[in-house]
């Protein structure tokens with residue numbers, strides 16, 4: 576009876592803290608991850624709320640939604656694109672539409688999904704009308720938001736999608752094929768540049784190489 580009372584008291588205490596979600600305290604990896612998740616999610620959401628009305632460049636006036644990022648706040652793998660597209664702008668979430676579906680399929684092939692295994696973000700947080708390339712002035716005003724996000728997520732590995740993402744993160748103005756040749760270092764985090772999912776829709780031939788990069792990231796995380 577004493578044990579039953581202790582269990583009831585523990586569960587009531589948990590309910591007060593976390594509502595109906597049950598957290599256990601065994602020292603396994605997933606529990607530690609959940610505890611961290613709460614702390615990280617609160618800090619990152621707070622940060623998002625502090626910047627989501629940004630008007631630092633003219634894109635703030637034309638966006639429909641600020642596209643901050645989405646996924647697992649405690650992810651080991653972070654995926655970084657360049658600019659939100661029209662679908663992202665309308666939904667406020669990165670990598671939507673056909674390119675998002677393709678990305679979901681690639682992730683599924685390595686046993687991951689966008690909600691619980693990876694974190695997705697872009698260099699810029701606002702859509703660019705007519706899909707032109709971002710200006711240096713826009714990137715320089717926005718990039719610090721991404722750098723802060725990376726600090727919060729603190730992934731074990733980063734995949735950067737496309738030449739612009741690689742150029743901003745690595746400060747290297749090289750063709751994508753050259754950037755893809757090596758594993759780079761972003762503030763101590765291994766980073767590989769690969770093709771953007773949108774470019775895979777235009778050039779299916781790039782899928783094979785992209786697949787190699789995702790497999791590399793997955794193998795890296797398993798070792």
Ligand code: SF4
Pocket residue numbers: 629630631632633634635636699700701713716717
């Ligand atoms: S693109 Fe970045 S810097 Fe420009 S308004 Fe949007 S959030 Fe601000």
